[in-house]
Amino acid sequence: MTEEMLPRKKLGLLGCGDIGRYHLLAYRDLVDLVACCDIRPEAAEAFKREFGFVRSYTRMEDLMADPDIELVDVCTQVSIDPNSLTNSRFAAVQAGAPTGKHFLIEKPLAWEIDSAREIVEMCDRAGVRLGIGHRFRYTSTMNRAKELLKSDGYGDPFHAVYLLSHFGWSPPKPYARRPQMTIMEIGIHAFDLFRYLLDDEPTSVYCVTGRGGMRGVEDGPGDTHFDAIVKFRRGCVGNIYLSIDNYVGRKSWQTNWYGEVLVECSKGAIEVAGPDDESTLRHAGPDGRVEAIAAEGESTGFRGLMVEMLRALRDDREPTMSGRDHLNTLATSFAAYESADSGRPVVPRLFEPALR
Ligand SMILES: NC(=O)c1ccc[n+]([C@@H]2O[C@H](COP(=O)([O-])OP(=O)(O)OC[C@H]3O[C@@H](n4cnc5c(N)ncnc54)[C@H](O)[C@@H]3O)[C@@H](O)[C@H]2O)c1
Numbered sequence: 027m028t029e030e031m032l033p034r035k036k037l038g039l040l041g042c043g044d045i046g047r048y049h050l051l052a053y054r055d056l057v058d059l060v061a062c063c064d065i066r067p068e069a070a071e072a073f074k075r076e077f078g079f080v081r082s083y084t085r086m087e088d089l090m091a092d093p094d095i096e097l098v099d100v101c102t103q104v105s106i107d108p109n110s111l112t113n114s115r116f117a118a119v120q121a122g123a124p125t126g127k128h129f130l131i132e133k134p135l136a137w138e139i140d141s142a143r144e145i146v147e148m149c150d151r152a153g154v155r156l157g158i159g160h161r162f163r164y165t166s167t168m169n170r171a172k173e174l175l176k177s178d179g180y181g182d183p184f185h186a187v188y189l190l191s192h193f194g195w196s197p198p199k200p201y202a203r204r205p206q207m208t209i210m211e212i213g214i215h216a217f218d219l220f221r222y223l224l225d226d227e228p229t230s231v232y233c234v235t236g237r238g239g240m241r242g243v244e245d246g247p248g249d250t251h252f253d254a255i256v257k258f259r260r261g262c263v264g265n266i267y268l269s270i271d272n273y274v275g276r277k278s279w280q281t282n283w284y285g286e287v288l289v290e291c292s293k294g295a296i297e298v299a300g301p302d303d304e305s306t307l308r309h310a311g312p313d314g315r316v317e318a319i320a321a322e323g324e325s326t327g328f329r330g331l332m333v334e335m336l337r338a339l340r341d342d343r344e345p346t347m348s349g350r351d352h353l354n355t356l357a358t359s360f361a362a363y364e365s366a367d368s369g370r371p372v373v374p375r376l377f378e379p380a381l382r
Pocket residue numbers: 040041042043044045046063064065066069084085086101102103104105106114132133134159160161198211
């Protein structure tokens with residue numbers, strides 16, 4: 027399916043910050059840019075000028091009431107006030123879904139599972155589609171890894187490893203002040219990637235969190251690295267090591283932005299590794315031949331997210347990274363924190379059936 031066959035949608039962007047910029051740079055040619063909105067007027071105005079939006083707003087309510095907008099990309103933080111449970115995504119969907127707007131929303135959907143579930147239900151009631159920003163799924167190498175794992179040749183996955191060690195990243199302020207930080211901000215991608223690649227759900231999570239020397243969050247309470255063992259229904263065991271404490275730097279041990287993944291199966295193995303723009307998929311099937319496939323196209327996965335969103339709207343179906351599917355990624359992330367607190371493996375409270 028070529029991108030050229032995708033429907034063009036009229037887009038509103040909520041949140042003109044770091045990730046809003048990455049989104050637009052990756053997919054702006056696929057949509058019509060109608061309006062952008064940020065509570066910081068200078069940010070909204072700067073995005074309007076730079077990307078060519080027709081208008082800009084400073085009140086979310088005005089963006090949601092704009093009758094021209096069909097699809098809203100929500101790139102705010104969950105909440106700008108770390109002490110408040112006010113969820114900017116909740117407020118956006120509450121105002122925009124009844125007017126027929128579809129949503130692509132950055133992860134995590136909420137900091138409480140009930141709030142996330144209500145957002146999913148609001149979209150259901152309004153008959154609009156909800157996709158979540160799990161971009162790690164949609165790089166060209168990860169797409170190919172998923173295809174290979176779905177094919178029969180590799181047999182059953184029995185062991186999966188995810189490794190990510192970051193240097194020089196600072197979490198947005200609200201996250202830095204929260205007790206639940208690195209798993210909610212980055213680790214959630216790893217749990218999501220395992221669920222997606224293995225096409226399976228976790229039965230238990232054992233996790234240990236810690237704080238290292240991460241600069242910029244010295245006064246915060248949150249985790250800066252964690253180790254997790256995740257068992258899956260069909261027997262695969264996943265290992266995650268994720269850290270934002272890496273002092274060594276990019277040229278040595280640091281992995282790329284979406285980590286390195288190895289999946290060992292009964293008849294072969296698949297590995298995705300290397301820096302973002304040179305990420306390589308290596309796989310060895312039952313014949314023992316090793317093939318390396320280099321990444322193609324836009325390397326962050328943000329374009330792939332929008333492509334999947336537009337395909338879902340064209341085909342009148344849920345996007346694969348739907349809000350409903352995200353509930354189980356969130357449940358797995360919360361189980362990891364519960365395990366770290368209790369020192370025991372925890373069974374995630376999953377929603378059934380998850381859709382993928
Ligand atoms: N998918 C990924 O790989 C990825 C990577 C980084 C960040 N993120 C997520 O993206 C989200 C945003 O992160 P960021 O680093 O861009 O933050 P940021 O602070 O740079 O940008 C957020 C913007 O939203 C604006 N904003 C906040 N509340 C608003 C409201 N109610 N109405 C209008 N504007 C509002 C802020 O003024 C700010 O400009 C976070 O949830 C983060 O977890 C995702």
